[in-house]
Amino acid sequence: MIAVIKKELKGYFLSPIGYIFIGLFLIMMSLIFTSEILGYYKSNNFEYIFFSGATILTFVIPVITMRAFSEERKNGTEQLLMTSPLSLTRIVLAKFIAATIVVVITEICTLLYFAVLSYYSMPNITITLCTLLGFLLLAMSYISLGIFASSITENQIVAFILTVGLLIASWFLPEVNSIFDNFSLINIFSGFPYGQINIADTVTMISFTALCLILTIIVLQRRKSVQ
Amino acid sequence: MIKVENVTKKYGTFTAVDNISFKIEKGEIVGLLGANGAGKTTTMNMITGFIEQTDGKILIDDIDTLKRPKKTKRKIGYMPEGVPLYTDLTVKEFVTYMAEIKKVNRKEIKEKVEKVLKETGIEDVKNKLIKNLSRGYKQRVSLAGTLVNDPEILILDEPTVGLDPKQITEIRSLIKKFGQNHTVILSSHILSEVSQICDKVIIINKGKIIAVDTPKNLEERVSNDNSVYVTVEDKENKIDSIKDKIKNIKEVKLVEQNNDGTKKYMILGEKDKDLRKEIFEVFAKEDITIFEMKKADSTLEDAFMKLIEGGEK
Structure with missing residues (x-):
């Protein structure tokens, strides 16, 4: 499994994908940081940028997940992977972990803003850690959905659009009816930057991630008998 | 030993492989022969566990491929049609990766990779990116990836398609060489290839086996014309x-x-x-x-x- 994680990470950083993801995300975060935190709020609330960050994440996560299975399928390399003694669960987990590592690297980069702020006055560390945790959980949910989308098509663009589409739909669901309040990942995340780690929210995000990964495994397993 | 028992594969209403049975002994080189779309690749994919049969049983050394796939997959080296490769990796990285996902003992990986690079004659390009290699070299890289864990059974799907005549001879002699101590199944629609390399030929047409024999016997079966x-x-x-x-x-x-x-x-x-x-x-x-x-x-x-x-x- 470690071999697959290593290979996936290599794939991200030998191709432009990884740099595009981190670069794009950081450019947008920097703009928000300058205009909102330094310009508008003039505060040391590091966590504020992550409200907008969550929105940006919707558009950049699919960049790193769209290739996960669709490219393997298109190039036929899927055959190499599926005929190896690795189980489907491990293969799916490996791809998930690799993408999560890319997000973790990005989060570490955002500490730069924290450093800038702490030059003026110390931001609240507890809230910062809480926000980063929530952001990671949110990213994991998005990644798992992205990987699922990429498992059902061999076209990367389709996988990308499908992921973005579903994520945007999840923003607006609560506006249709309050029943859907708990379906909006972004709403669930919004508690974390206030320093609240809500068990229900945490469990929802983790189980959403698990659900998408299990669905991916089922899709891949099912394909063996129908393809 | 590979035993295929009454295996059928259906795609919806279309039957790609229709109730086939055959047996391949240890050390044999067997050719699966048939026109395009006859069911060769489907049959191979089922043996390797890439897809699952609709009906029937496949046993590799008496182990069911559906019940204990991890065990049977370890015994098989599969070179799929069209040589899929991770083209962003170098030759050595790719072969090492293949060794890793095939769970070769960590300490042996380096040594086995070196050995297989030498055997397939790609040592001199080992640090090149795969995407920059010619078709013949890609075929060798794929073969190296297949051989790296020393599988007992080699399954090669159309191993010489798209090569020039010189490369074809080279790949054939490589296959012959590995056939001396491996069981080999190869598919082809080129008859002369099969008759040159194989001990036994299985002819498939429209998903059914129509003959299993040695190339020589098959020739004799129709040689009554004078x-x-x-x-x-x-x-x-x-x-x-x-x-x-x-x-x-x-x-x-x-x-x-x-x-x-x-x-x-x-x-x-x-x-x-x-x-x-x-x-x-x-x-x-x-x-x-x-x-x-x-x-x-x-x-x-x-x-x-x-x-x-x-x-x-």
Whole structure:
């Protein structure tokens, strides 16, 4: 499994994908940081940028997940992977972990803003850690959905659009009816930057991630008998 | 040993492989032969565990591929059709990756990778990116990836497609070499290839097995015809009445009319009689000049066509 994680990470950083993801995300975060935190709020609330960050994440996560299975399928390399003694669960987990590592690297980069702020006055560390945790959980949910989308098509663009589409739909669901309040990942995340780690929210995000990964495994397993 | 028992694969209502059974002993080199779409790749994919059969059982050393896939997959090295590779990796990285996902012992990886790079003759390009290699080298890289964990069984899907004649000979001799201590299954639609490399041929047509035999036996099965090809200069068309002069001739058929005035005929004779001596003598008397005379060999090609035609009837 470690071999697959290593290979996936290599794939991200030998191709432009990884740099595009981190670069794009950081450019947008920097703009928000300058205009909102330094310009508008003039505060040391590091966590504020992550409200907008969550929105940006919707558009950049699919960049790193769209290739996960669709490219393997298109190039036929899927055959190499599926005929190896690795189980489907491990293969799916490996791809998930690799993408999560890319997000973790990005989060570490955002500490730069924290450093800038702490030059003026110390931001609240507890809230910062809480926000980063929530952001990671949110990213994991998005990644798992992205990987699922990429498992059902061999076209990367389709996988990308499908992921973005579903994520945007999840923003607006609560506006249709309050029943859907708990379906909006972004709403669930919004508690974390206030320093609240809500068990229900945490469990929802983790189980959403698990659900998408299990669905991916089922899709891949099912394909063996129908393809 | 590979045992395929009553295996069927259906895609919706279409039956790609229809109730096939065969057995492959340890150390055999077996060719799966059939036209495009006959079910060769499907059969191979089922043995490797890439897809699952709708019905039937596949046993590898008496282990069911559906029940204990991890175990059977370890025994098999599969080179899929069209040599899929991770083109962003270098040759060495790719082969190492293949060794890792095939769970080769960590301490042995380095040594095994070096060995297989040497065996397949790609040591000199090991630090090149795969995407920059020629087709022949890619084929070797794929083969190296297949061989790196020393599998007992090699399954090669159309291993020589898209190569130039020199590369084909090289890959064939590599396969022959590995066939000495591995069980090999290869698919092909090129008959001469199969007859050169394989001990046994399984002919598949429309998802059904129509023959399992050695290449030699298959040739013999259809070699009961006794015909001779002659190219002659025969200005007065005396050959039309040749049947009366040589009793053993059953039929004379014009095959080709060449630009230089010569004609090529196929002369069909009675069974088990060599006509060549008589043709030579009689034609000389009749003033028909022989430019070329050749006994027609029945080939695996004939066997294949006959069997397929027979199977369809």
